Each structure stands twice: as C-alpha cells, then as structure tokens.
Amino acid sequence: MTATGSVGFVLGSAVPPENLVSGARTADAGGFDEVWLAEDYFFTGGISAATLVLAATSNVRVGLGIVSAVVRHPAVLAMEIATLSRVYPGRLIAGVGLGVPRWIRQMNLFPPSALAALRESVTGVRRLLAGEELTETGKVFSFDKVKLTYPETTPTPLHMGVSGPNMLKLSGEIASGTIMSVASSHEYVKYARERIDEGRAAAGRTDDHRLTVFALYSVDHDRDAARAAVKSPLAFYKSNGPNTLTDVHGSSDVLADMINRGGYETILAEMPDSWIDDLTVSGTPAECAAKIAAYHEVGADSVALFPMPSNRVEDLMRMTAAEVLPLL
Secondary structure (H helix, E strand, C coil): CCCCCEEEEEECCCCCCCHHHHHHHHHHHHHCCCCEEEEECCCCCCCHHHHHHHHHCCCCEEEEEEEEEECCEEEHHHHHHHHHHHHHHEEEEEEEEEEHHHHHCCCCCCCCCEEEEEEEHHHHHHHHHCCCEEEEEEEEEEEEECCCCCCCCCCCEEEEEEEHHHHHHHHHHHHHEEEEEECCCCHHHHHHHHHHHHHHHHHHHCCCCEEEEEEEEEEEHHHHHHHHHHHHHHHHHHHCCCHHHHHHCCCHHHHHHHHCCCCHHHHHCCHHHHHHHEEEEEEHHHHHHHHHHHHHHHHCEEEEEECCCCCHHHHHHHHHHHHHHHCC
C-alpha cells in the first residue's frame, strides 16, 4: 500500500490466458497490493483465472472483477468462491455485478429485474458461504435445500461492480465494497460514494465499505505514446453508450451523437483530449502518480490499473513499480 492508498493491476480481457501467471508473478514481485481478473465476455474466465493467479502468487490479494450474477446461479458461485477461499484464506475478493448488458443479452440471460438479480445473488452467496441452508423462491433465483458441503472458514469480502444510483445504494446496503468501472471520472467517484453512503445509512451499516476504481492505464516517458495507448480501449468502452458515468461526467449528449453518426470509429476519431485526461491514468510516471493519488483523494481506497497495450503488460508493471509507486 502506498501513502495514499492501494494500487493494483487488472489482468484478463486483453491479456491472453497463457500470460496471466507471469503477469501476476510480476505484480506480486513488484509490490502491488492486488491483482484483479476481469471476466469480460467473451475473453477470459474470471474464476479459472483467479485460481491460476492465487496458485502462482504469495502476497497480492486476488479479486474477481467482476463475475456476472446471472451467468452462474448463486449456489454455483458460492461453491466456487468457497473452494478458493478454503485453499487461499484471506486472499480473495469476490466482485459480483450484472455485466455489460449487451453481452448478457447475447446469452439471453438479461433478468426481468437487474436489481433483484443482484440482491438475490449477493445475499444468497453470502448466506451459503456462511453455512446456511436455503429454501426459498425469489424473483430471479430459487433454492431448494441448498447447502454447501464445504462452506468458508474465512469470510471473503463480497463487492459489487455496479454504476447506477439504485445499484450503488444496494451495494452500500448489502456489499462489503464497490468496484467502479473503467472511465469513471473523479466527479463520478464522489457521486458513487454519496449513493453508497445513502444505502449504508438506510441499512444502519457502520462497517468499512471499500471502493475500488478500475482505470485504463498506460505509462511511458513519451507522454503522447502513453495517451495513444488508452484511446482505442476507451472508445471501445464508450461505444456501449451513455450511462450514469457519462451523465455525471457531462458527456452523454456528445457521446450519443457520436454513436448515432458511426459508433466506435466516430468516437475514436472525435474523442476530446479531455476525456483521456479525465477518464484514464495515462502519461509520464509523474502524471500517472498524480492521477492515481487524485482518485485516492476523492474517495477511492484502491486504484486497479488496466494496462494498455496488452503486449506491454509486464513492462508496464515493472516501470510502474520502479517509477510510479515511489512517487505516491
């Protein structure tokens, strides 16, 4: 942990599965606090990747960031988490969300109520991990005498990867932490913390609630090269359309117009430089350190860096350990 907060790396998606172990070992040796495994459909499996990384490392916490609540039944997800937790107690963080709606619809798994799906998944998983037997019928999931044979011995923090106001309030009510998507502005982090705190207050919670921000990341002594590396992936994520993040950032109308006129290609061609400034951690080592510290200052407990380009992941880790972390 740095003086300002935790710093981790996000692996998965653009990182081929065969490179996960070496990347995780580099992060472990470099003194990073966390390694997160993104389960972006249809790239790399989060739970299988977490298993590989836990086995290959000794010090870093390993996060599922995120797995979809509707792709696995809560009983199956609890079973998977408990298996990892019992073998690697205290090192796993489980992030659960809906997932990108477009990808969930590709599998015909979009639930009638996303809010109900997340509530039933997270609460069901927590109760099963604690050894409870569940028999109940919800709006999305049902259980008939479901009980884990091997429940947890050390509780795993359950975080929610969500973005909208009602989901953020739900995370404050039922989760141990919240994971912010890439392209989260400082204004959005503050907005999210406020909504989370509303949910916590309504539930009477006084325990800690950890906030992790995922950030597209590239560091280089050549500032322009670093910024260029994050531009295409930022355009890709933006092409999913306006949402609460862009509403808070004030860019929804401009983004909707770009999408209507050509989608990803238009976003890539017309993206304002301010979007790279506001929504990524990219630039020289000093610039990147300042941007990480700024996320910590607005309420992020951890900044998880999503490295770009993917063929430089380990070089980026080493450079970050040597030239960015010492500045924090």
